[in-house]
Amino acid sequence: MVKQNFILFMLIGELSKKSGVSRDTIRYYEKMGLLRVSANRRDNNYKEYADNAPDVLKMIAIGKNLGFKLIETKEFLEFWEQNDTDNERLTEMVLKKIEEIDTKIKALTVFKQNLENALIKCEP
Known part of the structure; x- marks a missing residue:
């Protein structure tokens, strides 16, 4: 993990290992807008994921288990990330x-x- 501006970042392999979610699935969630990557890339052009990414992947899994469609889960994540529960x-x-x-x-x-x-x- 690399620390930049007090936010820890990890590469996709580390995120996959921590979360138990495959790299392909992580890339798919990123493409769907469910998971964000750092705007800055490393010198080798690798994407970096914020340290809360494993929590986001857990929330996606919970949404799927509850029967939410990915688009619904995306909306829910937006509320969750903003702490907007009311x-x-x-x-x-x-x-x-x-x-x-x-x-x-x-x-x-x-x-x-x-x-x-x-x-x-x-x-x-």
């Missing part, structure tokens, strides 16, 4: 996700009932 948009986003989950639960319940009915018809 925001109408964030509340709206979470409520929308809850509504989507409720819709999925209803659809899965109907599907389960259909399967159970089909199973009953299959019994001798």
Whole structure:
């Protein structure tokens, strides 16, 4: 890790090792705007990632596990990075996700009932 202006930076290999996320995935998240790199590059043109990058990758993983799309996770990260947890948009986003989950639960319940009915018809 290199210290510049009181912020620690690491290369992609170190970030991958610390986070358990592949280099390709890190590059993809960077391309999608979920993960930022330092504006300055080393003399060898290597990208540097801020010391909070492992935390950002954890938040992305949490978002994925909760069923958030990457674009939704990106919005959430913007709130998180700004410590903006008392925001109408964030509340709206979470409520929308809850509504989507409720819709999925209803659809899965109907599907389960259909399967159970089909199973009953299959019994001798």
